[in-house]
Amino acid sequence: MTAEHIVKSFDDELKLLNRTIAQMGGLSEVQLQTATDALMRRDAELAGKVIQADKRIDELEHQIGEMAVRMLALRQPMASDLREVVAALKISADLERIGDYATNIAKRAIAISQAQPVSTLQAIPRMGQLVQSIIKDVLDAYVDKNAERAVAAWSRDEEVDSLYNSLFRELLTYMMEDPRNIGSCIHLMFIAKNIERIGDHATNIAETVYFLVHGRGIEIARPKGDVTSYAIAPTPGGRAGA
C-alpha cells in the first residue's frame, strides 16, 4: 500500500512538472510572437509588455528547479523517472533563455520604433514564425513523449539558419548602401541572431526529448548552418585586404 502510494504520488508530481514545463513553453512561444509583432507594428507599448512578462518565465524556471531538486531528494527516482527530472531541468533552462532572447528582441523593437523604417523587416517575422512552429513542435513532442516528432522539428533548424544567412547578407548590403540605415540594421542583425539562437535552444529541447524517450542522444550530426561567422568582411570597391 505504502509503496503504491509513493509511486502514485511521484506520478502526480511528474504530471505537475510536465504541466509546468508545458505552461512555460507556451509562454515562451507567445513572448517570441509578441516581440516580433511589436517590432513589425513599431509598437513600443506592446514591446514593454513582453519585457514585463519575462519575470513570469523566470519564476516558472525557479519553480521547476525547486520541484526537480525536491523530487531528486525525496523520491530518489531511477531510470526513466530520473531522466524525466533531469530533462525538466534542461528544458526549463532552454525555455528561460528563449524568454531572455524574446525580451532582448522587445528591447530592440522599442529602439527601432523610433528610427526610420527599414524595408528588409519582412524576413524577420518569417524567421520568427518558423522558429515558433519549431518550438511548438518540440513542446508537443515533449508532452507526447514522441521522439520522431522531436527529430523532425530538430532537423528544421537548417531552414532557420538559411533564412538567417540570407537576411544577414541583405542587411549588410543595406547598411553599405546608406549609412543612415546602420543603427537600425545592427538592431535587426542582433534580432535575427536572437531568433537564430532561439532556434538553437528549440533544437536542444528536441535533443532532450529524444534522450528522455530513448535514454541516449540523437546520432545524426547536428545541423549547423550559420555561416555568417565565417563571412569575410566585405570591403566595397574591391579593396579587400587593403
Next chain:
Amino acid sequence: MTAEHIVKSFDDELKLLNRTIAQMGGLSEVQLQTATDALMRRDAELAGKVIQADKRIDELEHQIGEMAVRMLALRQPMASDLREVVAALKISADLERIGDYATNIAKRAIAISQAQPVSTLQAIPRMGQLVQSIIKDVLDAYVDKNAERAVAAWSRDEEVDSLYNSLFRELLTYMMEDPRNIGSCIHLMFIAKNIERIGDHATNIAETVYFLVHGRGIEIARPKGDVTSYAIAPTPGGRAGA
C-alpha cells in the same frame, strides 16, 4: 563498515566531479584567451586550433552529465551533496556555452584576419582579459567553496557591460565614418557581444557557487548593464525618424 565505504566512495566521486569541472573551466579560460590572441595577431591558424579544441570541452560536459546522473541514480545524495551534483550540471552547461562563444570568436577572427585592420581592436582584449579574470575567480571560488569570492567576481560583471557599451558605440561611429569598415565592425560587435555573454555565464557560475555554499540564491539584484539593446538607432546628420 559498508556505510562508511559508501560515504567515502561518494566523496571520491565528488572529488572527481569537482576536478573535471575545474579542468573544463581551465580549458574554457584558455579558449577565450587563445581566441582573443588569434584575433589580435590576425592568426587564422591559431583560431583554427580553438575551433578544434571545442570538442574536448563538449566531451567534458558529456562526461560530467553522465557522472552526475549516475551519482543521482546510485548514490541518491541529499542536502549539500545533492546541491554539489546539481551545481556540477549547471556549471558544466555554462562552461560549455563559454566554449561555444570562444569558438564563435575564433571563427570571426578568421574572417577578420582577411579584411583591413580596424583600430578599435584594442578594447576587445581588454574586455577579454577582464572576463577571463572573472572566470578564473569564479572557478577558484568553486574549488574553495568560497561564496564571498563568488559574489565579488559576480559584481564585476558591471565593468564588462560598461566596456561593452563604450566599445559598441565606438564601433558604430567607425562604421558610419567609413562604410568599408562595416563588415569587420559587425564581426567585432558580435565578438564583443560574445565576450559580454561569456561574462554573463561567469556570473551564472558565481550564483551557482553561492547557492552551493548557502543553499539559497544571492539576494542582491543582478547587475544588468548592457544598454545597447535600448540604444536608439542613430541617423547621422540629424535625420532621426525621417
